[in-house]
Amino acid sequence: MNLEKIGKWAFIIGLVIAVLAGLFFQPAWAVWVLAILGVIVGLLNITAEDTRGFLLAAIALTLSATALNTIPIVGTAFSYVCPAACFCW
Numbered sequence: 318m319n320l321e322k323i324g325k326w327a328f329i330i331g332l333v334i335a336v337l338a339g340l341f342f343q344p345a346w347a348v349w350v351l352a353i354l355g356v357i358v359g360l361l362n363i364t365a366e367d368t369r370g371f372l373l374a375a376i377a378l379t380l381s382a383t384a385l386n387t388i389p390i391v392g393t394a395f396s397y398v399c400p401a402a403c404f405c406w
Contacts, residue, residue, distance in 0.1 A: 327361070328358045331350075331354035
């Protein structure tokens with residue numbers, strides 16, 4: 318398996334864990350798994366040209382999570398999913 322495929326699968330697995338952990342439960346291990354997958358994806362998938370866009374997207378997702386928290390029911394779920402999704406990028 319080449320490094321590009323490992324990076325893509327790490328991203329997909331991290332995204333699924335982030336959504337499930339954000340919507341349904343908050344396990345302590347999910348943060349560590351997402352951080353490790355985020356490092357793997359960052360090292361394998363992000364090139365020097367993508368760095369600025371990647372950082373801007375991560376900041377935007379984190380800020381939108383805090384802003385969406387004001388919506389009564391849906392906002393709480395989004396506020397858990399968005400920061401968790403940033404870890405797996």
